[in-house]
Amino acid sequence: MTTSLLERTPTTRPGEHRRPRNLAATVARFSARHRATAILGWLLFVVAATALAAVVGTIAATDSDYGNGESKRAQQLIEAAGFPDRAGEMVIVQSGALTAGAPEFRAAVQDAVAAVEATGQVENVNTDAVSADKHAVLVTFDMKGDADTAADRVQPVLDAVAGVQAKHADLVIAQTGAASIDKAIVSNLESDLARLSMLSIPVTLGILIIAFGALLAAVLPLGLALTAFLASLGLLAASSRFFPVGDSTTHLMLLMGLAVGVDYCLFYIRREREERARGADPEQALAIAAATSGRSVLISAFTVIIAMAGMFLTRDTAFISLALGTILVVATAALGSLTVLPAVLSKLGDRVDLGRIPGLYRRESNGRFWRAVLRVVLRRPGVSAVLAAGALIALALPALGMRTASDGIDGIKHEAAALQTYDRVQAAFPGGADPGVVVIKAPDVTNPAVTAAIADFKTKALATGQLHEPVTVEVSPDKTVALVRLGLSGTGVDATSEAAVRTLRDDVIPATVQGVDGAEVAVTGEAAQSVDFNHALTRSVPLVFAFVLGLAFVLLLVSFRSVVVAVTAIVLNLLSVAAAYGALVLAFQHGWGEGLMDFHARGALTSWLPLFLFVILFGLSMDYHVFVLSRIREGYDRGWPTKLAVSRGIRGTAGVITSAAVVMVAVFGLFTTGSLTSMKEMGFGLAVAVLIDATIVRAVLLPSVMALLGDRNWYLPRWLAWLPHQSHH
Incomplete structure (x- = not known):
């Protein structure tokens, strides 16, 4: 019975029995005819795709995958040179009254150095950076070990610095840096995303219960959206071999999967209900929904996919990752809506309305408010x-x-201590908390010609008034790449910092290190990446x-x-x-x-x-x-x-x-x-x-x-x- 009705045109007049002429109706007819195949096939697809993600893993984007233009090239040079992956930290010692030369000030600096070294967690300690007004000194150092785990090991160092602050109550002694900021903020951000992802599920279910007035009808869209999301994760893992995945892609996929997956099911189920309310039997109501709402789902999915595919033209890893994840979850949700949903609805019939809630349940929305608006319009x-x-x-x-x-x-918001200290460092040492990085690649960056050019570079850079101390130089193990870090005026991402980057690239570098002994030079850092991103x-x-x-x-x-x-x-x-x-x-x-x-x-x-x-x-x-x-x-x-x-x-x-x-x-x-x-x-x-x-x-x-x-x-x-x-x- 189901097959013969689904083979008719849903809106046929008496005596007409022609087949629907669109793909969505044809697929739905097949799914209704082979319900077990459609439902089991979908479940196997979801399980297989989920298992694929667990087996092959997802390749995450690295620092060198991100960025554009010159700053991206600089990151690639840094990675290729084999620099140790370290988390840089800093302690600011500051006084409103004392200068860096005062005995009490010097004692505080030495105490800070001794305290962080005593933890056994740090290396490369340096105290050369003194602010222009002589009222602040920056103690810089690196956390030992892998930078990815530095946030988990930084607490003893933070405690040691807090002890020095307690000893020198008349001065400000505070710590900031990659590890301490990561500890204070990033874990909160990850919990934010996890919380948002988890909250979205009960919120969506609650709205669907109100919309349908029946528990089973409300659970179906959510179930389809979540299974589509799980399956798309497996597809994402496979595609990450070609396009590495950004940090927030999976969270966006869940939210987009919920949004479009629920939409597609709503279109389908509400149309099927509407036709039942008009007197159609369950099979014919499903056939009408398949040929109308099903086709709308198909066109809508193609439109979303086309829109997201446009982001590939940016050639930016972050955009491409978000686009790919969204395309996969939308395509998977549409596939489920066109295949397994008709099969499930065909099997359930009117039982889709199980768990009716008195006062909320109705087969057809009267839409009185919108009818009134439409009459006026x-x-x-x-x-x-x-x-x-x-x-x-x-x-x-x-x-x-x-x-x-x-x-x-x-x-x-800068509420955490590490972020407030970051602001203090930025004020005392412009750009020091987030410096620009000049990458110099040459056959030997330690030869006299290159070192002289770097010294000249430092002099000319500081003379611009846009580039500041501290200026540090780090050489790669094979001596082919030197990293020169220096402060930039501004916040690091504002117009002032971007102007400093342009001065660095257009004036200082060409006049000093560019081309010396065959040197290749590129600039990176937050401000440079911002300039290159906006240009791209x-x-x-x-x-x-x-x-x-x-x-x-x-x-x-x-x-x-x-x-x-x-x-x-x-x-x-x-x-x-x-x-x-x-x-x-x-x-x-x-x-x-x-x-x-x-x-x-x-x-x-x-x-x-x-x-x-x-x-x-x-x-x-x-x-x-x-x-x-x-x-x-x-x-x-x-x-x-x-x-x-x-x-x-x-x-x-x-x-x-x-x-x-x-x-x-x-x-x-x-x-x-x-x-x-x-x-x-x-x-x-x-x-x-x-x-x-x-x-x-x-x-x-x-x-x-x-x-x-x-x-x-x-x-x-x-x-x-x-x-x-x-x-x-």
């Missing part, structure tokens, strides 16, 4: 379009003043935009056979993204959200965020847009006038989109509770954009624009008549 479409577009444009205007900068250590991003942004918008246009054109629909969809999505940008600028660059989200405004957004958000938001916005347009086109193909198709299409999808948007807003909103400002920016931007998209754009702007255009929505030039006809019902 379609009664005055011109006024509605102007008001909605005007509101979004007004919200987008602040984005014209958007400024971006690398986060650096400023991307987190400026070059790649037009390519990414053109790629994403161009392919999305083609996909929509082929899917809906309309130039107008494709152009309208892209314009509306760009408008919602622009509005999200404007909200971000107000909240984070201008600091309007400081009190609410507990961060310190830097006057800029994180440099990677705008492009990342564009790609993510464009894909997610098209998710909703395709679902609504498919429903509208479905009605138009039945012969309804455009205005009626728009009205019924949006009313029929309002409940689903509202539920899906609430899930996304809640999941993304969790990011605003994290420690990193960049995480807060990302969560806020995603949540605001989805909220705008599901309300102003889908409920007001889209219907008003389509009502104004009328039959012109479906315009297709004659020379494109060869495009294949796609079944929307």
Whole structure:
């Protein structure tokens, strides 16, 4: 019985028994016919992929994988030279009254040196750095052993320094550095991400229970999303052989997997319920859902994948890793929605509504609020379009003043002692806490010509006023590479520091060490990496935009056979993204959200965020847009006038989109509770954009624009008549 009904066109009129003409319906028909194969096949796929991740492991990106341009080349030279991987630490000894030459001051410095050496955990201790005002001395040293485990071994050193501070209460004696900052902050960030990942699951389940009013129907989308996430981790492990994986990729994959996996199931299950409420038997209701919502899932997944693929054009490891992870989890979630979900629904039938909750359960959403809104919008479409577009444009205007900068250590509130000491070091020794690194590669960097050039380099660098002490030189074991570290003016990631990098590269290096004895020179460090990243991003942004918008246009054109629909969809999505940008600028660059989200405004957004958000938001916005347009086109193909198709299409999808948007807003909103400002920016931007998209754009702007255009929505030039006809019902 199931097979014969699924082989019919879901919206067939009496006497019609033709097969659906789209791929999603065909796959669903096969899954329903071979339920055991589809369900067991999915479970085996998930288990095998999970086992693959455990067996082969995931290759993580290293420092030399990140970065762009000259700074990336510098990191590669450092890794190839065999420098020991050490965690650098420093102790500042400072007094408001005493200078470095005072006996008490010298005694405090010696006590600090003796204390850290007594721990047996440090090496390469140096006390040469004295501040310009002579009121501070920097004791620098390296933690012994592997830098990756230094944070676990730094506590005895911190305790020793605290003991020296207690002995010299009239001076400031405090420690900071890679290991101490890592101990204070990074573990908290990892726990933040783990907490957000775990919180997102019960939050999503709670929203789904309210949306469906039935426990089993709520668990199904969550189960599919989580199994898709697990399977995609195995695929990520395999693909990491070609593209190394960044630190936060798996966390983003979980959240994106929940977002799109739940959306896809919502589209499917709610349509199946709707058809049952209209009198269709379980098999026919599933067939209709397969041919309509299933097709929307397919198009939406392709759109998200296309958008994310645009980030490969940046050639940046972080972007590529995030794009690859998202593509894998979206593709896997779509595969599960098109294969195992129809099989499970076919098996369950009406039992999908087991665990009904009184007061919440209903098969079909009445959507009274959105019906009322839609009546007003379609009664005055011109006024509605102007008001909605005007509101979004007004919200987008602040984005014209958007400024971006690398986060650096400023991307987190400086509440921990190690971070407060970092600020103190930066003030006394500009750039000393996060120095620029000049990498000099030559046949022998210890020969007189090179050493003389390095001495000349130091003199000219300090004379600029933008480059400062302490200046240190470290030579590789094979004497082919020298690292010259020196302080830069500014915070390390601001315009002042970037100007210092340009002075270093354009003026000081060419006049001193460049080319001496065949020397190759490259500059790295936080500020240099920021300069190179921004330059690379400026070059790649037009390519990414053109790629994403161009392919999305083609996909929509082929899917809906309309130039107008494709152009309208892209314009509306760009408008919602622009509005999200404007909200971000107000909240984070201008600091309007400081009190609410507990961060310190830097006057800029994180440099990677705008492009990342564009790609993510464009894909997610098209998710909703395709679902609504498919429903509208479905009605138009039945012969309804455009205005009626728009009205019924949006009313029929309002409940689903509202539920899906609430899930996304809640999941993304969790990011605003994290420690990193960049995480807060990302969560806020995603949540605001989805909220705008599901309300102003889908409920007001889209219907008003389509009502104004009328039959012109479906315009297709004659020379494109060869495009294949796609079944929307």
